[in-house]
Amino acid sequence: xxxxxxxxxxxxxxxxxxxxxxxxxxxxxxxxxxxxxxxxxxxxxxxxxxxxxxxxxxxxxxxxxxxxxxxxxxxxxxxxxxxxxxxxxxxxxxxxxxxxxxxxxxxxxxxxxxxxxxxxxxxxxxxxxxxxxxxxxxxxxxxxxxxxxxxxxxxxxxxxxxxxxxxxxxxxxxxxxxxxxxxxxxxxx
Amino acid sequence: xxxxxxxxxxxxxxxxxxxxxxxxxxxxxxxxxxxxxxxxxxxxxxxxxxxxxxxxxxxxxxxxxxxxxxxxxxxxxxxxxxxxxxxxxxxxxxxxxxxxxxxxxxxxxxxxxxxxxxxxxxxxxxxxxxxxxxxxxxxxxxxxxxxxxxxxxxxxxxxxxxxxxxxxxxxxxxxxxxxxxxxxxxxxxxxxxxxxxxxxxxxxxxxxxxxxxxxxxxxxxxxxxxxxxxxxxxxxxxxxxxxxxxxxxxxxxxxxxxxxxxxxxxxxxxxxxxxxxxxxxxxxxxxxxxxxxxxxxxxxxxxxxxxxxxxxxxxxxxxxxxxxxxxxxxxxxxxxxxxxxxxxxxxxxxxxxxxxxxxxxxxxxxxxxxxxxxxxxxxxxxxxxxxxxxxxxxxxxxxxxxxxxxxxxxxxxxxxxxxxxxxxxxxxxxxxxxxxxxxxxxxxxxxxxxxxxxxxxxxxxxxxxxxxxxxxxxxxxxxxxxxxxxxxxxxxxxxxxxxxxxxxxxxxxxxxxxxxxxxxxxxxxxxxxxxxxxxxxxxxxxxxxxxxxxxxxxxxxxxxxxxxxxxxxxxxxxxxxxx
Numbered sequence: 001x002x003x004x005x006x007x008x009x010x011x012x013x014x015x016x017x018x019x020x021x022x023x024x025x026x027x028x029x030x031x032x033x034x035x036x037x038x039x040x041x042x043x044x045x046x047x048x049x050x051x052x053x054x055x056x057x058x059x060x061x062x063x064x065x066x067x068x069x070x071x072x073x074x075x076x077x078x079x080x081x082x083x084x085x086x087x088x089x090x091x092x093x094x095x096x097x098x099x100x101x102x103x104x105x106x107x108x109x110x111x112x113x114x115x116x117x118x119x120x121x122x123x124x125x126x127x128x129x130x131x132x133x134x135x136x137x138x139x140x141x142x143x144x145x146x147x148x149x150x151x152x153x154x155x156x157x158x159x160x161x162x163x164x165x166x167x168x169x170x171x172x173x174x175x176x177x178x179x180x181x182x183x184x185x186x187x188x189x
Numbered sequence: 190x191x192x193x194x195x196x197x198x199x200x201x202x203x204x205x206x207x208x209x210x211x212x213x214x215x216x217x218x219x220x221x222x223x224x225x226x227x228x229x230x231x232x233x234x235x236x237x238x239x240x241x242x243x244x245x246x247x248x249x250x251x252x253x254x255x256x257x258x259x260x261x262x263x264x265x266x267x268x269x270x271x272x273x274x275x276x277x278x279x280x281x282x283x284x285x286x287x288x289x290x291x292x293x294x295x296x297x298x299x300x301x302x303x304x305x306x307x308x309x310x311x312x313x314x315x316x317x318x319x320x321x322x323x324x325x326x327x328x329x330x331x332x333x334x335x336x337x338x339x340x341x342x343x344x345x346x347x348x349x350x351x352x353x354x355x356x357x358x359x360x361x362x363x364x365x366x367x368x369x370x371x372x373x374x375x376x377x378x379x380x381x382x383x384x385x386x387x388x389x390x391x392x393x394x395x396x397x398x399x400x401x402x403x404x405x406x407x408x409x410x411x412x413x414x415x416x417x418x419x420x421x422x423x424x425x426x427x428x429x430x431x432x433x434x435x436x437x438x439x440x441x442x443x444x445x446x447x448x449x450x451x452x453x454x455x456x457x458x459x460x461x462x463x464x465x466x467x468x469x470x471x472x473x474x475x476x477x478x479x480x481x482x483x484x485x486x487x488x489x490x491x492x493x494x495x496x497x498x499x500x501x502x503x504x505x506x507x508x509x510x511x512x513x514x515x516x517x518x519x520x521x522x523x524x525x526x527x528x529x530x531x532x533x534x535x536x537x538x539x540x541x542x543x544x545x546x547x548x549x550x551x552x553x554x555x556x557x558x559x560x561x562x563x564x565x566x567x568x569x570x571x572x573x574x575x576x577x578x579x580x581x582x583x584x585x586x587x588x589x590x591x592x593x594x595x596x597x598x599x600x601x602x603x604x605x606x607x608x609x610x611x612x613x614x615x616x617x618x619x620x621x622x623x624x625x626x627x628x629x630x631x632x633x634x635x636x637x638x639x640x641x642x643x644x645x646x647x648x649x650x651x652x653x654x655x656x657x658x659x660x661x662x663x664x665x666x667x668x669x670x671x672x673x674x675x676x677x678x679x680x681x682x683x684x685x686x687x688x689x690x691x692x693x694x695x696x697x698x699x700x701x702x703x704x705x706x707x708x709x710x711x712x713x714x715x716x717x718x719x720x721x722x723x724x725x726x727x728x729x730x731x732x733x734x735x736x737x738x739x740x741x742x743x744x745x746x747x748x749x750x751x752x753x754x755x756x757x758x759x760x761x762x763x764x765x766x767x768x
Contacts, residue, residue, distance in 0.1 A: 068600070069273075070273030070274050070275045071273070071655065072543055072598055073272070073273045073653075074273065074539070074540070074543070074571075076272070076273075077330070077356040077357065077358060078356065078490075079543070081465070081490060082489070082490055082515070082541075083542075114471065163414035163435070164437075165437040165466045166412075166414075
């Protein structure tokens with residue numbers, strides 16, 4: 001089991017392997033700790049491997065990370081709500097941004113902004129325009145542009161109505177609307 | 190002695206009852222009821238709180254007939270390993286028959302606490318409509334209901350004091366359940382809906398908080414933004430326990446400053462949790478004003494706060510007794526906890542990355558805590574690696590552990606330095622901690638550890654074993670040695686028929702035994718079931734791995750046995766065979 005921690009590429013699948021052999025026995029594993037992977041089934045499935053006799057002839061094909069059902073012992077509710085967040089935190093939350101009349105779209109990572117004000121600054125910078133002041137009643141005053149977004153349900157929504165965190169998780173793409181169409185969004189009707 | 194005996198006989202029942210009123214622990218009451226018939230009778234009519242650790246050990250009818258005056262019932266359903274997806278959802282543990290029986294039996298139910306049970310909307314509606322004095326509902330890791338059920342509780346329980354939902358996936362029916370609390374409801378003391386995914390009507394929530402002047406505990410969900418939280422706190426400065434909801438907003442805004450001010454008013458808050466979204470560190474300082482009073486802090490959902498921000502927060506918390514945190518705190522951060530939180534009794538460190546990328550906490554953090562926190566008695570520690578030397582040190586520093594649970598991310602990892610099994614380390618723990626009641630072990634472990642456990646762990650009640658041991662001897666040492674063992678759960682370990690059948694009577698002294706992916710065969714299970722009629726021996730065949738053939742030699746994938754007074758259960762699904 002040497003090198004368990006240091007080899008991130010060696011997925012140390014041997015350690016998580018379920019064998020019909022006794023878990024205490026070490027002879028075959030000590031020899032094979034540099035091996036990459038035995039045959040695996042898909043992530044998340046409880047898998048059973050053949051006995052140690054086959055250990056030597058396994059292929060060194062890269063495989064997905066082995067996961068044992070129920071290990072480490074964590075409640076699913078917690079896993080679903082914290083682990084997935086962590087991954088999101090690392091990979092970023094890129095959404096497309098379109099502007100009416102522009103020839104091509106852009107992409108921004110919503111994760112890097114602390115809130116709406118920073119987002120608007122970035123958009124103003126990217127598209128060379130001014131967005132104006134948000135008000136619940138009138139949308140964006142003082143400019144020809146209004147930022148809108150498409151949410152999870154596919155509806156076109158005005159940016160700024162909901163708390164930032166909620167916006168970040170429901171925004172699928174951004175659209176900067178221009179002109180009369182834009183002001184139409186903000187009015188009370 | 191004789192005159193003392195006759196003195197007791199002259200005590201009228203009212204006196205006995207009055208004396209028994211001082212006995213709150215169900216174990217004490219159980220003991221008392223065994224003394225003699227008259228004590229049994231007095232006790233049973235006066236018992237108001239009943240605890241049932243396995244809902245299939247007894248039937249609702251027998252419960253009601255023995256304890257007709259029951260007001261508070263605690264029930265546990267699925268086996269513990271159900272928490273880790275080892276038990277299918279529809280295995281059982283339905284609360285419906287209990288509620289139906291109590292309704293029929295005219296029980297004046299006031300409090301219901303359920304763990305790992307299946308609760309339907311129908312059950313909640315029954316509860317809300319048939320028990321006019323119902324006051325308290327606590328559900329932990331349950332499932333099967335929607336916000337419609339919650340609406341029924343909110344609408345109909347006129348004297349509701351407590352509604353506490355912990356780690357439950359509740360289907361959101363968008364029915365504005367929170368708005369169903371009538372204006373006349375002012376009795377709430379505790380409201381915890383942190384786990385709900387849906388929206389709540391913020392105005393209703395604010396009004397509810399404003400009129401419930403006795404509200405002590407409030408844990409909101411992610412849908413409550415900072416400005417609403419701030420308004421709520423202004424209405425409820427008497428709060429003792431707060432769950433903040435998402436807490437992940439733009440901290441430059443005016444709301445943030447208002448929040449900080451509101452926090453300063455809340456001088457009674459001693460317990461804090463929440464932080465459900467990826468928290469940007471800039472919001473955290475808002476809670477600094479209350480940190481010095483905190484005895485309990487739960488940051489286990491706060492993904493995205495990194496070590497230095499966590500540490501800054503914890504430096505303010507010198508009265509902390511209970512801390513739940515992610516391993517992003519690191520060994521250094523745990524060192525700060527050790528030097529700041531001298532009152533610490535319980536620590537839980539959860540893995541931020543279960544694929545074990547970066548070694549966030551190691552044995553060093555654990556040793557630091559044990560050295561700095563002499564009152565530590567309960568730990569749950571997920572770590573990348575461990576050593577015997579560290580565990581021996583921990584055992585020396587903290588002989589007061591009641592609960593000791595260690596989970597190495599790699600379940601069979603040996604001592605990181607010596608490559609030896611971790612037998613000696615865990616052995617030191619059981620030898621030193623004479624009051625140890627609960628133990629979970631992991632890492633490379635042989636039968637030797639189980640020999641130590643059998644010899645030294647005299648008070649042990651619950652033991653969890655995974656990927657450990659060499660032979661049947663290991664399991665035998667435990668069953669033979671641990672006189673107070675109540676729950677034993679084993680997975681992926683080479684224990685088989687010989688160990689299972691060695692002392693069958695032992696299982697009647699225990700609540701339950703779980704064995705999965707071990708070496709037990711169908712034949713042995715059948716033998717056990719046949720010889721021990723007061724045990725239910727259940728085989729869970731959820732992936733059709735077993736055929737209902739007579740091949741007694743086939744290995745059993747999942748076996749769960751438990752003592753019971755009421756025989757095989759009638760609600761077992763197809764994939765559960767009761768032998």
